Amino acid sequence: MASSETRSPGSGSGLGVGSGSVRPVSKAAAAYASLRKSIRVGDLEPGERVTLKRLSEHLGMSLTPVREALSRLESEGFVVHDPHRGTSIAELTPARIEQVYRLRGVLEPMAVRLAGERATPADIDRLRELVLACDEATTPLEVVENNEDLHLAIYRLSGDSLLLGFIDQLWAGMPYPSLGLYGSQSRVSQSSQEHHRIVEAMAEGRLDDAAETMRLHIDHGRAAALKNLDAD
Structure with missing residues (x-):
C-alpha cells in the first residue's frame, strides 16, 4: 500500500x-x-x-x-x-488583536532575552543585515515580509523550541498584511528605530533593554493594528 x-x-x-x-x-x-x-x-x-x-x-x-x-x-x-x-x-476583531498582542508582549521579550544570551557576533551581523533589509523595503508587503524575517531570526536564536511553538501559533493566525501596519511612514520609521535598538542592545549585552524595547515595539504594533481596524 x-x-x-x-x-x-x-x-x-x-x-x-x-x-x-x-x-x-x-x-x-x-x-x-x-x-x-x-x-x-x-x-x-x-x-x-x-x-x-x-x-x-x-x-x-x-x-x-x-x-x-x-x-x-x-x-x-x-x-x-x-x-x-x-x-x-475568522474575522479580525479588537478583542482578537488585543489577545494576540498581549501574549506576544509576554513571550517575545522572553525570546529576545534568551536569544541575546546565545547570539554570536556572526548572529548579530546577520540580524543587522535583516534590519537593513527592513529599512530598504519599498512596498508595504515587502516591509511586512522583511519584518517577519527579522523577528523570526531573533526568536530562533533563543533555542527554545517550546517557546517558539507558542510564538508561532500567535503569528500564524494574524494576517499582518491585512492589518495595514506599515501604511504610514511614521509607523515605518518608528518600527525601524525600534529594530535597530533591539539588535544593538543584544549586541552590547543589554538584554533588559532589548527585551523592554521589544515589548514596546509589540505594544506600538497593537495600537497601530487597532487604529487601522477602527478606520476600516
Whole structure:
C-alpha cells in the first residue's frame, strides 16, 4: 500500500528550530500548513468564505486531508463554521488583536532575552543585515515580509523550541498584511528605530533593554493594528 505521507520541508511553521532537513508529514498536515500560511500572509482574507471543494482543488488534494486541516484550523480559532453560512476565515476583531498582542508582549521579550544570551557576533551581523533589509523595503508587503524575517531570526536564536511553538501559533493566525501596519511612514520609521535598538542592545549585552524595547515595539504594533481596524 502506498504511504499516505508526503515529503515536505516542514510543518509550515515559520519558526522551526531544526536544521532545515526534509521531514515526512501527512497530507492533512501539509494541507494545514499551506492553509495556515495563506491565512497569515493574507491570501485568505478575514471573513472570506471558503468551501471544501474549492480548497481541495486549489491544493490539489482529496477532500479528506483538507477536511482534517479545516477541522484543526477551526479548533485553533483560525476559521469558523456556521451551519447556515458555511466556513469562513475568522474575522479580525479588537478583542482578537488585543489577545494576540498581549501574549506576544509576554513571550517575545522572553525570546529576545534568551536569544541575546546565545547570539554570536556572526548572529548579530546577520540580524543587522535583516534590519537593513527592513529599512530598504519599498512596498508595504515587502516591509511586512522583511519584518517577519527579522523577528523570526531573533526568536530562533533563543533555542527554545517550546517557546517558539507558542510564538508561532500567535503569528500564524494574524494576517499582518491585512492589518495595514506599515501604511504610514511614521509607523515605518518608528518600527525601524525600534529594530535597530533591539539588535544593538543584544549586541552590547543589554538584554533588559532589548527585551523592554521589544515589548514596546509589540505594544506600538497593537495600537497601530487597532487604529487601522477602527478606520476600516
